[in-house]
Amino acid sequence: MNIKVAVLTLMCCLLVAASAQSDRQVRTINLPAGVTVQYGTMSRTGTLVATLDSDNVVRVWSTASGQLLRPLADGSHPPAGVEFSPDGRYLAVTFELVPNEKGVLRIFDVDSWKMEHEFIVPDAFALAFSPDNRRLALSGMVTQAWDVESSKMLADISPPFGGSSGLSFSPDGRWIVTADGDACARIYDAGSGKLRSRTEFLLEPMAAAFSPDGKSVIVGDNDKTISIIDPESGNILRRLPKQPGLILSLDVSPDGKQVAVIYGDANHFLTVDHLMLWDVDTGTVLANFQKRGITVLGGTFVGDHYQFAAVSANQLGVWSLR
Amino acid sequence: MLARREVLQKCLALGSIVIASDFSADSMLFAFQEGEKQKPKPTPPNPLGPFYKRLTPVNNILRAPGDPGLPLSLSGRVFDTRGDVVPDATIEIWQTNHHGLYDLDGYRYRGKQTVDTTGAYRFESVIPGHYPDKSRACQHVHYVVMAPGHKPLVTQLYFATDPAFEGDPQKNYAREPILQTPDLIRPVMLTGEPNEVHAKVRFELCLECL
Numbered sequence: 001m002n003i004k005v006a007v008l009t010l011m012c013c014l015l016v017a018a019s020a021q022s023d024r025q026v027r028t029i030n031l032p033a034g035v036t037v038q039y040g041t042m043s044r045t046g047t048l049v050a051t052l053d054s055d056n057v058v059r060v061w062s063t064a065s066g067q068l069l070r071p072l073a074d075g076s077h078p079p080a081g082v083e084f085s086p087d088g089r090y091l092a093v094t095f096e097l098v099p100n101e102k103g104v105l106r107i108f109d110v111d112s113w114k115m116e117h118e119f120i121v122p123d124a125f126a127l128a129f130s131p132d133n134r135r136l137a138l139s140g141m142v143t144q145a146w147d148v149e150s151s152k153m154l155a156d157i158s159p160p161f162g163g164s165s166g167l168s169f170s171p172d173g174r175w176i177v178t179a180d181g182d183a184c185a186r187i188y189d190a191g192s193g194k195l196r197s198r199t200e201f202l203l204e205p206m207a208a209a210f211s212p213d214g215k216s217v218i219v220g221d222n223d224k225t226i227s228i229i230d231p232e233s234g235n236i237l238r239r240l241p242k243q244p245g246l247i248l249s250l251d252v253s254p255d256g257k258q259v260a261v262i263y264g265d266a267n268h269f270l271t272v273d274h275l276m277l278w279d280v281d282t283g284t285v286l287a288n289f290q291k292r293g294i295t296v297l298g299g300t301f302v303g304d305h306y307q308f309a310a311v312s313a314n315q316l317g318v319w320s321l322r
Numbered sequence: 323m324l325a326r327r328e329v330l331q332k333c334l335a336l337g338s339i340v341i342a343s344d345f346s347a348d349s350m351l352f353a354f355q356e357g358e359k360q361k362p363k364p365t366p367p368n369p370l371g372p373f374y375k376r377l378t379p380v381n382n383i384l385r386a387p388g389d390p391g392l393p394l395s396l397s398g399r400v401f402d403t404r405g406d407v408v409p410d411a412t413i414e415i416w417q418t419n420h421h422g423l424y425d426l427d428g429y430r431y432r433g434k435q436t437v438d439t440t441g442a443y444r445f446e447s448v449i450p451g452h453y454p455d456k457s458r459a460c461q462h463v464h465y466v467v468m469a470p471g472h473k474p475l476v477t478q479l480y481f482a483t484d485p486a487f488e489g490d491p492q493k494n495y496a497r498e499p500i501l502q503t504p505d506l507i508r509p510v511m512l513t514g515e516p517n518e519v520h521a522k523v524r525f526e527l528c529l530e531c532l
Contacts, residue, residue, distance in 0.1 A: 099502050100367060141367065141476075161466055161474040162370035181370040181476075203426060204374050222373060222426065267423055269372070269457040 021287040026307075027318035029066045037311045040297030045088040048110060049309045051297070051316065052079050058093050060110070063307070063318045070113050074104070080140070083127035090116065090133055094124050100141050107136075107148065119151035126165060130173035135190055137176050139164035145176060145190050155193025159184065166207040166249075170214045175231065177217050179205035185219045187231050197234030199227070207249050211280075212256045218280070220247025220261060228280070240283045245274055253301040258286060260306045262296050272296055277306055277321065289321050362405055364530045366503050368478040371464050373424045378414055381433045384447040391420025391448030396463065396479070398525040399441040402472055407441035408529055411469035415445060417462070422451030449481065449510075449521055459486045460498040465527070472529040479525050480507040 031037065031053075039052040048069070049061045058072040058079045072079070074095040080103055081094040091110050094103045100123055107117040124138035135154065136146050142158040158164075162181020169176055169190060176190045183204045187196040203222035210217055216237065217229040226240040226247060245263030252259050259278050265271040272295045277287040287306075289296075294317075299308025305322035385393060400411040416432040418424050425431060431450070437443045450461045461484050467475040480491075480498065487494045487507065495504040514520040 099500075100369070141369070161468075161476045162374060181374055183374055183376040200376060202376055204370075204372075266426055268455040269453065270455045 021322070023287070023289050023319060023321045025317050025319050027063055027066050029061055029316040029318075031311075031314050031316055033314070035314075037295075037297065037316065039082070040309050040311070040316075041083055042297070042299050042307065042309050043084040043088040043110075044086050044300050046300050046302040046307045047088065048084065048091075049297070049316065049318070050082045050084065050091060050093075051309075051311075052082050058082050060091065061316065063309075069110075070108075072106075072108070077104075080123060081125040081127045081138070083129065084110075085129040085133045086131050087133065090129070092127050092129065092136060094121065094127065094138070096123050099123060103140070105136075105138070105146075117148055117151065119146075121146065126167050128167040128169055128176070130169040130190065131171060132173050135169070135173065137167040137169065137178075137190070139167055139178070143167070143178055143180075145188070145193065154191055155188065157186070157188045157193050159186065162204070166205065166209075168209045170210045170231075171212055172214060175210070175214075177208040177210060177219075177231070179208040179219060179221075183221075185217070185229065185234075187217065187234070197229075197231060199229050199234040199236060201225075201227075205247075207247055209250055209252050209259075211252060212254055218250060218252060218259060220250050222246050222266075226250070226259070226261065226278075240278060240280075244276070248272060249298055251298075251300065251306075252280075257281065258301070258306075260299060260301070260308075262298065270295075275299075275306075275308065275321065287321050289319070362401065362403055362528045364403055364473075365475055365477055365526075365528045366505050367476055368506060369500055370466070370476050371462070371478060373416065373426060374464070374466070375416065375426075375429065375432060378416070378432045378434045379429055380435060381429075382435045382443070382445045384415075384417075384431050384433045384445060386430075389420070389448055391451070392519065392521050394447045394449050394521045394523065395444065396447060396523050396525060397442065397444040398527060400437050400443065400467060400469070400527045400529065401441055402469075402529045402531050404531060407439075408469045408472060409437060409439045409441055411437045411441065411467055411472075411527075411529070413437065413443050413527070414466045414468075415447075416464050417447065417450040418453070420448050420451045422453045452486075458498065460484050460501075462498075465525075467527050467529060469529055471532055473532055475527060475529055477527075478506060479523070481510050481523065482507050483510045483521075 036054040037051045056078045060070040077095040080096045091108045103123040105121045124140040126139040128137045143164040145154045159180035159182045164178040164180050166179030176188050183201045185199045201221045205219045205221035207220040217231050220226045224243040227236045248264045249262040263274040275289040275296050294310045294312045297309040305320045400408045414434040463479040465477050482491045486497045491504050491507040495501045508523050511522045
């Protein structure tokens, strides 16, 4: 009898959990014929999506209207990286001038589309703005922090080898966390480049982000593990339950209670069709999105849901998950 | 900053270098430039690629008996841009198995070794497979080479026999988008009896001095 009650209770809980979760596609955008999306990112406000496309054009789309707001290109130079500033005012784009060596960074005002800054940087695919938009971290074969206004490099924070896949500033802009190819995560003083702490993993981490209070750092690695780290010591405080795939991207909610994780398949790198929302404190799954044939690009927490962009065939979709 | 050629020209002009009577300044400059041409070029870097794993054991036999795939002997020497042997270099390599899959749980097809006193190294492996989803065009082996006093080298080795190059790697190297030069594509020599064919590849590694 007790077992039956327990099973019934469990089934009810599962049903509640299943019914509590919902995903829906809120916008469908048709891409130009023959164009495929190679990478994409959504502004923190959830109003814009920038896609880095197969025809060497960065396209910026409105999530509300689905309209193409701006194509950005640089002749034959392919775009390498694209990222919005945290307040959504600016878009940074890098174009590759000499592969693995030299690129050009351009920062656009997303209202006027005026180019605010342009300077030569190392060839870089990973970009991150500081919260005040005054600093920018970039990574390709090397990892560096730059002052945007003066177009000057502040610090070379390259790992011993391998560059960095993930970069993120602390909420106060003082620190940078890097997810490094040599299987370490490092936290640096963003101004001086002085190393604050280092955490070793077995396989390389690909994504890292500070909690909104700056008191912890969340790192996802290719060992299918999400670790919560003390930024001062670099010690791993705890881990979330084993993850279902390679952690390509993670996004912490503004209240720090949830993390959205985008997963890759270890044997099929082009398969990025899985997204989960986790409760950071309890380590439980809040929502699970996985659809065959869809590639999840990236998203942001908007109100009570996670809004993200995904592509399938010749369409760019804006989705909501909660 | 002055180039070495300019320094030499200035020294000649200032009389800091006295040239033996049989040689003109032009012939000395010519000889210097010829010497510069013959200096070893550093091995081109290539992105680290996926799945570097720390704590890779010291091991140069990566192939186990009965493993599927064409047996491969990878060998070469490590020297630097001065042309000197680097006897204390450490080489770490990793690759997929014959089916194009990496081992993330363990250390299969991952190995590390320190070169011998002549800078020589050797790994016994198999020719790696293509990625199942064709997300990369070519078979490859990842290398990280470290040595005191030298810039770490991160690169990848490719095979001239790879069907992606269609028999002409000099022409078709860009089939692999991250290749900017054919220098990282090495010839493959097949040896042994018809029923026990074995591939041999030499990959010399040249490090930049710090």
